[in-house]
Amino acid sequence: MRLDLVPSRAVLIAQITDIHVGFAPDEQPEELNLTRFRATLARLLDGPNRPELLVLSGDITDHGDVQSFAKTAALLADCPIPILPLVGNHDSRAGLLSAFPQVMPAEGGFLHYAVEAPLGLRIICLDTLEEGRHGGAFCEARAAWLAAQLAEAPGQPTLIFMHHPPVGSGIDWMDPAPGEPWIERLYRVLKGQHQVQAIHCGHLHRPITTRFAGIPLGVTPSVAPLVAMDLTPIDKHAPDNRELITTEPPTYALHRWDGRSLVSHYERVGDWQVLARFTPALQPMIEGMFAERD
Numbered sequence: 125m126r127l128d129l130v131p132s133r134a135v136l137i138a139q140i141t142d143i144h145v146g147f148a149p150d151e152q153p154e155e156l157n158l159t160r161f162r163a164t165l166a167r168l169l170d171g172p173n174r175p176e177l178l179v180l181s182g183d184i185t186d187h188g189d190v191q192s193f194a195k196t197a198a199l200l201a202d203c204p205i206p207i208l209p210l211v212g213n214h215d216s217r218a219g220l221l222s223a224f225p226q227v228m229p230a231e232g233g234f235l236h237y238a239v240e241a242p243l244g245l246r247i248i249c250l251d252t253l254e255e256g257r258h259g260g261a262f263c264e265a266r267a268a269w270l271a272a273q274l275a276e277a278p279g280q281p282t283l284i285f286m287h288h289p290p291v292g293s294g295i296d297w298m299d300p301a302p303g304e305p306w307i308e309r310l311y312r313v314l315k316g317q318h319q320v321q322a323i324h325c326g327h328l329h330r331p332i333t334t335r336f337a338g339i340p341l342g343v344t345p346s347v348a349p350l351v352a353m354d355l356t357p358i359d360k361h362a363p364d365n366r367e368l369i370t371t372e373p374p375t376y377a378l379h380r381w382d383g384r385s386l387v388s389h390y391e392r393v394g395d396w397q398v399l400a401r402f403t404p405a406l407q408p409m410i411e412g413m414f415a416e417r418d
């Protein structure tokens with residue numbers, strides 16, 4: 125698929141993840157997750173930084189049902205930019221296809237695909253769903269598909285999106301077990317693929333950055349409530365009243381590609397106060413910031 129986009133100096137790829145529509149559909153006046161999604165979309169699309177593309181990196185819904193996908197699609201009906209949706213473990217492929225008919229299932233029914241973005245960037249969206257399983261999956265068929273995609277354009281800067289981070293974070297109850305076979309399989313495909321600029325994931329509901337197979341990897345926090353920041357070991361047999369989920373604000377990412385480097389920004393969506401604006405009073409300060417550059 126080729127996208128008809130011509131950005132002037134950089135392409136902005138927005139990432140929204142883990143919306144979990146349908147977690148509490150009877151909440152009044154509206155489900156909290158829909159409210160958080162509405163606020164995130166408004167900030168993204170009405171704010172100063174209009175992206176050229178929007179990636180939804182999985183757990184779009186909480187139960188994978190068609191009704192929740194339809195609610196999500198309804199909020200996106202006026203979205204003026206192309207949407208690249210991925211499945212998460214809470215989704216279903218059939219549900220995603222019902223809301224986003226632009227996605228064409230690949231051989232084996234997997235919802236993975238590659239997109240040519242502006243300024244020479246290639247975007248590959250992976251499918252790490254095994255229906256009924258919380259953790260990720262990446263079978264031999266998907267590994268062969270990814271290897272073939274990477275072999276098609278070995279010199280082209282490439283950005284990978286996938287729902288499940290193939291790394292441990294230290295938040296034990298959300299992490300994969302060490303050495304899970306799907307992670308080893310993905311590692312073997314990605315090792316030495318120097319054209320891959322970064323891998324961006326969801327699923328964890330918290331921000332992290334690390335490396336995987338030598339490639340920078342980031343997790344964008346959720347739109348739905350976040351996973352609590354607690355890195356202490358957990359005993360699954362001994363409830364210790366620790367925090368698990370919090371109302372930290374929804375967050376989205378903007379990945380900026382200027383043709384040479386990829387920089388990722390994260391903004392928490394909230395009713396923040398503006399403490400300074402670019403007014404004549406602050407013009408000397410701004411001019412001063414440029415003094416060394418001019």
Ligand SMILES: [Fe+2]
Nearest residue numbers: 142183327329
């Ligand atoms: Fe999630």
Ligand SMILES: [Fe+2]
Nearest residue numbers: 183212213327
């Ligand atoms: Fe997930």
